[in-house]
Every structure is written in C-alpha cells, then in structure tokens.
Amino acid sequence: MEVIDRDGEYYRVADPAWEDPLDGSYSMRFGARWNAAGSFPVTYLNADLGTARANARHFLTEKLRGQPFAAEDLERSELPVLISLDVPDGRYLDVVTRDAIVLNGLPPTYPADGMGNVVPWDVCQPVGQRAWDDAHPGIACRSAAAHAPSDGEELAWFDRHEVELQAKQTQSFEEWYGPFDW
Numbered sequence: 001m002e003v004i005d006r007d008g009e010y011y012r013v014a015d016p017a018w019e020d021p022l023d024g025s026y027s028m029r030f031g032a033r034w035n036a037a038g039s040f041p042v043t044y045l046n047a048d049l050g051t052a053r054a055n056a057r058h059f060l061t062e063k064l065r066g067q068p069f070a071a072e073d074l075e076r077s078e079l080p081v082l083i084s085l086d087v088p089d090g091r092y093l094d095v096v097t098r099d100a101i102v103l104n105g106l107p108p109t110y111p112a113d114g115m116g117n118v119v120p121w122d123v124c125q126p127v128g129q130r131a132w133d134d135a136h137p138g139i140a141c142r143s144a145a146a147h148a149p150s151d152g153e154e155l156a157w158f159d160r161h162e163v164e165l166q167a168k169q170t171q172s173f174e175e176w177y178g179p180f181d182w
Contacts, residue, residue, distance in 0.1 A: 001103070001104055001130065002099070003091040003092060003094055003136065004140050005091055006087065007087055007089035008087065009086055010086075011046040011048075011082055011085075012045055012083040016077060016078065017078075021081075021167075022043055022167065023159070024041030024042045024158070025159070027041060028042070031125070032044060033125075034125065034141075034156040035125060035128050041159035042158055042159065044157075045154060045156075046154055047153035047154060048149065052176075054152065055148075056080045056082075059080055060079070061182075072180055076172070076173065076174060079174075082170070082173075084171075085166060085167050085168055087138075087155060087157060087165065091137070092140040093136045095139055096142055104127055106127065111142050111143065140154075141156065142154075
C-alpha cells in the first residue's frame with residue numbers, strides 16, 4: 001500500500017446538534033466511504049474550504065431529500081458548522097496520486113470509475129479495512145463530493161484513541177460558507 005505524508009489544518013463539517021463532532025463512532029455504527037458499518041471509527045475531514053463547502057452542500061442535500069423545504073428554510077442554528085483542527089503528522093494511505101490509487105486497488109480515475117460514476121462505498125471499504133489493519137493513521141484521498149474542487153482532498157482520520165483531535169475554532173454557517181449557491 002502506498003502512503004503520503006499529511007499533517008496540519010483540516011476542517012470538519014458538522015451538524016451543530018452533534019454532541020461530539022470529532023468522534024468517529026457514528027461512522028463506525030453506520031458505515032461510510034472507507035469503513036463498513038460495525039468496523040472501526042473514522043472522522044471524515046476536508047483539506048480545504050472548497051471541499052468543505054462541497055461536503056456541506058452534500059450534507060444538506062441528503063439531510064433534506066424528500067422534505068417539502070430547502071436548506072434556505074432551515075433556522076440558521078440548524079445549518080452545518082465548520083470546525084478547524086490540526087491533524088498529527090503521519091504517513092496516510094495515498095488515494096490522491098494516480099499511481100498510488102492504482103496500487104491501492106482503485107481505478108486510476110478515482111473518485112470516478114471508468115464510466116464516470118462515483119466509486120461506491122463497497123469498493124472503498126475493503127481498502128479502508130486494509131489500511132486500518134496495517135495501522136495507518138488514515139487515508140488521504142481525492143474528494144468524491146459533487147462540486148468539490150478538482151484538486152479537492154479529504155482525510156479519513158482513523159480514531160484509534162491514541163491521539164484525540166482537538167477543535168481550534170468553530171464557525172457558524174454564515175461565517176464560513178456565506179450565501180447559498182445552489
């Protein structure tokens with residue numbers, strides 16, 4: 001498995017109602033891109049504000065699917081907050097560079113498959129399980145969020161309870177996102 005060095009400031013898009021937005025146990029219970037339900041805890045982070053914005057848009061779109069109202073109709077206190085934090089220096093599984101993506105068993109076009117569709121979670125989860133089993137601190141990956149910048153990157157931080165992530169700053173939706181753009 002190929003690795004890449006990562007550290008420094010990252011961002012977490014979070015529902016303001018979450019008790020502990022840096023806790024990876026929610027993704028462990030329900031599963032997400034790099035971890036299957038019931039497997040291991042992952043906290044999903046964004047490397048830049050453009051990627052965070054794309055994930056906030058996805059978060060709101062999914063949360064409101066089938067509802068008779070839109071994100072603009074929510075109370076401001078219900079909109080996602082942005083948490084900035086520092087991740088420790090580490091050698092994360094590389095799902096950023098083309099050659100490493102292929103060596104890690106994914107299509108070279110990741111996050112898209114050869115047909116232009118987003119690679120499904122059930123294809124990514126075995127890669128995540130191998131990274132967890134090999135004691136990587138997480139996975140640095142190209143963002144699969146619609147509307148993310150072409151170089152948008154995310155970090156799936158494995159919550160091994162050896163080091164805890166600490167929030168540096170939390171900003172309201174209006175402070176970090178600005179007006180709705182969809």
